[in-house]
Amino acid sequence: MASPLDKFKQEFAKQVAGSLGLPDSEIPSIYGQVRVPEREHGDLSISFFQLGKQLSRPPLELAAQAAKKVPNSTPVGPHLNATIDRTRLASEIIPAARNADFGDSQDGEGRTVVIDFSSPNIAKPLAFHHIRSTVIGAAVGRLHRSQGWRVVGINYLGDWGKQFGLLATGFRRYGDPAKRADAKHLIEVYVKANQDADVEGLRAKMNGPSELRALVTELETARQLEKTAADDKETKKREKKTKQLEKKLRGLRGLTDDSDPLEGLLEFIEEKDAEAERATSALPAAEAKDQEARLFFKKLEEKDPVALAEWREFRETSIAEFQRVYRRMGIEFTAIEGESFYTDVLEATVARVSEKPGTERDQGALIAKLEQKPGEPPVLLQTKDGTTLYITRDIAAAIDRHERFQFNRALYVVAQDQALHFQQLFRLLGAMGFDFAKDMQHVAFGRVHGMSTRRGSVIFLDEVLDESVAKAREICEASDRIDRAHLDETVEAIGIGAVVFGDLKNLRTSDYTFKWEEVLNFEGFTGPYVQFSHARACSILEKGGGAPGSADLSLLALPEERDLILALAAFPGAVKDACEAFEPSYVTRALLEVAQRTASYFTAGNREREKRILVDGNPALQAARLQLVDAVRCTLAKGLSLLGVAAPKAM
Template sequence: MACFFRRIVAQQLVKICGQSENVFIPLISAVPVSKKQSLGDLRVSVNSLVQNGVDLPHDDLQTNTETLAKQIKQNAVVEDIITGRGIIYFRLNKLILAQKLLKQLHSDPERFGLKSELLTHLQSGTTLVEFSSPNVAKKFHAGHLRSTIIGNFISNLKKALGKEVIRVNYLGDWGMQFGLLGAGFEQFGSQEKLKSQALEHLFQVYVQVNREAERDESLRQAAAEFFRRLEQKEPQALLLWKQFMEITVEEYKRIYKRLGVHFDHYTGESFYQSQTQNVLEDLKTKHLLKTTEKGTSVVDLSDAGDMSSYATLARSDGTSLYLTRDIAAALDRKRRFDFDEMIYVTDKSQTVHFQHLFHILTAMGHQWANRCAHVAFGRVQGMSTRRGEVIFLEDVLEEARNRMLDNMRQSSTSKALEDPEETAEKIGISALIIQDFKGPLMSDYKFEWDKVLQAQGDTGVFLQYTHARLCSLLSKYSHEKECSDFSPLMDNRSVCILQHLLRYDEILLQSETDLQPRHLVNFLMTLCHLVASAHRELPVKGSSAQVAQARLCLFSGCRSVLASGMRILGITPVDKM
């Protein structure tokens, strides 16, 4: 509903400056809530007007600002115009602000902020997101957890904004490490253990064969031989590989379900192995593939064409590399899904790999490569469980749930719950997600369980507590009539909340622009703090019916926005805790 207020301001600017409303609407933003609240609710930078083609009469920025401000007329919606340093502020009619925002929140809570004119240009097309992507039989470490929740956030956000989203889990199931696993299982593996503790047993085999291969040349040769058998599609090797893949996917599906994450497609590097020869042939035809003295096949990446920088796509024996398979995967996905954009979510150590991938695709003539992006993230230190080092994602989820369950049992404010373990798991996952999303994704951070699960501060526990508290309040007064008089919401605390809600569409746009969840996390945390203050200062109990109805309407709107934002982040809101 912020677009209604932007349009009113934009119409004024159109009369003075020409251009169209569509030019001005993206330039008008809501002022972040502050303790002073001395400025307006909306603002526009005069510099941004000039940069977007508005011709102003003066060279001096402040003179232009004051000249423009004098020409803008007050009306029923814009009550005052204030100038700052190169910025024009617009103070809105608070009653109209409350009416417009809260009526839309009541009539269409799920789509609040998502219908804004700021976002309409985003609402089309197909986005393919590749994320999580663990390696078969290797430990699902903190990096894979980060990729899983970040990719899920990006997918949720794109879908909320109107995109068709395709979620892909690209499993590492090929290469020499798989040769090691196959050879190791033939020597150390047990079909019985594979049935009872599949992933853990495969990981144990992988660790053992790596250790043995360091001092046993015959094992390394057996691994190379197993991989050759795979590439040549030898039936027994393929049967074992297929068994590992099916077990892995089924196990991960069960664990992803706990996280509230799903995938539309599970594929592996192996799927594209047969297509790598076509990639190499295509590169040869386009005179992009060169052979080094060592016999490896490479693509020159240097600007000068002097091979000062290059990427290897095939070994001297002709076997493909990870990059070759990624090129084949990108080409196949474009053919199958005709995506408008493709986003890869991996840790920052793979930044150069994706630069090479996009460079080669562009050199091959695929202009859609400039609509491919790599969302990189940093490393997590210190994530371990009471059992020791984390091996699988499930260990992390168990730890989060059990620690949260302990905290809930010790808390005097905990409610009686039908399924305390399920609630503890949802809150524990919330805590993991918020801890991860608070800062820039590229940053490394130290993980500390006690800080993650704190009830105070900007944590997932505080976020869930605020939502549950609002649910409890609204449930208690569910018999109250719908609000028709918003005049009791003209106090400073209510106005702060309304002004903050005015920014929701901008926050979604900012999140979509740089694919960073911290903007949405900060917005929701600020809303939680504003709600906590409103709980103290704006009681429903003991107030007149008119005041109670208005305040309940405000709290209901806050709960809707909290729930909407939490779901985009990948968090399931709880009603009680």
């Protein structure tokens, strides 16, 4: 379905061309210049700067000339603003919006998209930040489906790699054999085992004192230099440097912004020395444990039956736990696979790279011969002890997926910090001669801050959902609107909806900081806000006996109604754009606009009785308004379902 607004834009462009005596061939270019302006400037607008230049005529003159021929238009300086006929607008939008396929199209018909999303690591917990890939990927999938694509959603588990060795070897030390199938227990074990083998962390601590001393020396020198600067500019520069160093040192020491970072330094250095000493003595043990984990993984790669059996068991447990959370969020996959699917073809994959574009040994590791940008690290296919790395498995997976699904587009919904990995993956596939590499895209998203593992502040996704549902329950139990029989279902819808919608509200590329009060916010522009408008629409429809089959939509003359209809009209375009840009937030924002206009409209009816939907003694008007309310209900439900958020009928 073409966007309903498009039709009016096209028409406007045609009228403008006609009014200036331009040939039809100019219409597409003019159409490209038509905008939806701010509300006070009408519904459609064009500025004549470009055409002015093209025709060598003053824009003001063109605007004035066009206004004479284009219906419902006013020239304002170099702009021409037009108003869409109210009745035509209503009768174009409302019937379309009342249909369940509102916003759908056939743009992607006959094409297949493979979406790699969620993809948690087995053995590690499903933490809150996993919501990003999961929810964005699922929404991008639904968006593609709504645009006619065949969608293959793959949960590509990180089920192959050293981290699994950590879990398995760690279980021998900390595991309770009775709890082998307890996912939460496995996570505890993994966290401990990971700490035990934290070679990098220990090395950093060992280097701590010397780095600290270097920093202190640098700072002392900087302070000296500050006094001997030749001119003002130089002084400023050196002051900056000092400030930077001070900030760094304060950061290391965990001091407040106004304290002198050199104060009480000796003690701190002593602490660091002691810490380094402890790290030095702990290192051999950590290295041993790290090596143990590596060996376990090597055994897996060599298909050791005992190791494989253990791996299989832990894997099943993890997947069952993930599935429970996915079910709560209404997330489905076409396939749950993992890196382990490609163990059999890894050798062949490496061989294939060796042929084209070629490989070489470097410090014992196998790297691909790929043109590197300056400063770019090489692509490692195998470690020095012969185990594969994830890029090798990704190469195998990409080839396999193309063979299986013949995709026209392959998306990887993975955090921004892996941008380099995907850049290299796609480039390498291209260098291997795979044409489909050009159809692959990394759909990157920003980080969730404020829950770093180092501070031990891992927040589980499930835990956040629980808290949110609990809050919804508290509010709902105080209300007498909700049928007790549907209470559980409703609070689940609202609680989870708030969390999911909250994540999809921001542009996917922006980072955000986890804050309980924000994740659990139900006020303002949130999921519950949209759900609330939807529930009110349902309630009014019920009271009015449903939407009538026919109505005279020309009766919808209120400004609130016009604003609302325009918000509905923007929905299909938002869905289309969201699909093209892999940006669910476009839909989120379009829905908020509809929900807001709806809330204003309904509330206006409380202040002024003649604006009520259910009008006394005017069945024709009531019929028209009920159809509009039904269009709202339907659009909000449709939009929320695209985002994976439930739309309760009452709340």
